Amino acid sequence: MKxxxxxxxSRADLDEMEAGLPGKSHQVIxxxxxxxxxxxxxxxxxxxxxxxxxxxxxxxxxxxxESITNRLGDELPEMIIPLSKNKNSRYYVECPVSTFLDLIxxxxxxx
Numbered sequence: 261m262k263x264x265x266x267x268x269x270s271r272a273d274l275d276e277m278e279a280g281l282p283g284k285s286h287q288v289i290x291x292x293x294x295x296x297x298x299x300x301x302x303x304x305x306x307x308x309x310x311x312x313x314x315x316x317x318x319x320x321x322x323x324x325x326e327s328i329t330n331r332l333g334d335e336l337p338e339m340i341i342p343l344s345k346n347k348n349s350r351y352y353v354e355c356p357v358s359t360f361l362d363l364i365x366x367x368x369x370x371x
């Protein structure tokens with residue numbers, strides 16, 4: 261199963277998540293919090309490439325804009341999981357790294 265995880269958080273969080281993927285083929289990108297249209301284009305193009313690749317997990321650091329996640333979810337068949345440290349976001353989780361690692365463990369058990 262291919263999983264796209266969009267992370268609104270620090271680069272350190274992303275690095276820690278990546279470290280939790282030993283042996284898993286994965287891709288990591290950073291949209292560098294550009295304007296909404298540019299960020300959307302970066303994400304959609306990378307997710308389309310990811311879906312054609314042999315990678316299982318894609319991690320993307322992004323701005324947390326809900327409009328982008330809604331649009332991506334409507335347009336793409338991949339499972340997209342947004343995680344945010346921002347308490348005002350509907351994607352808020354207390355610890356994105358732990359949540360991510362728990363998700364990966366659950367997917368592995370389900371395979």
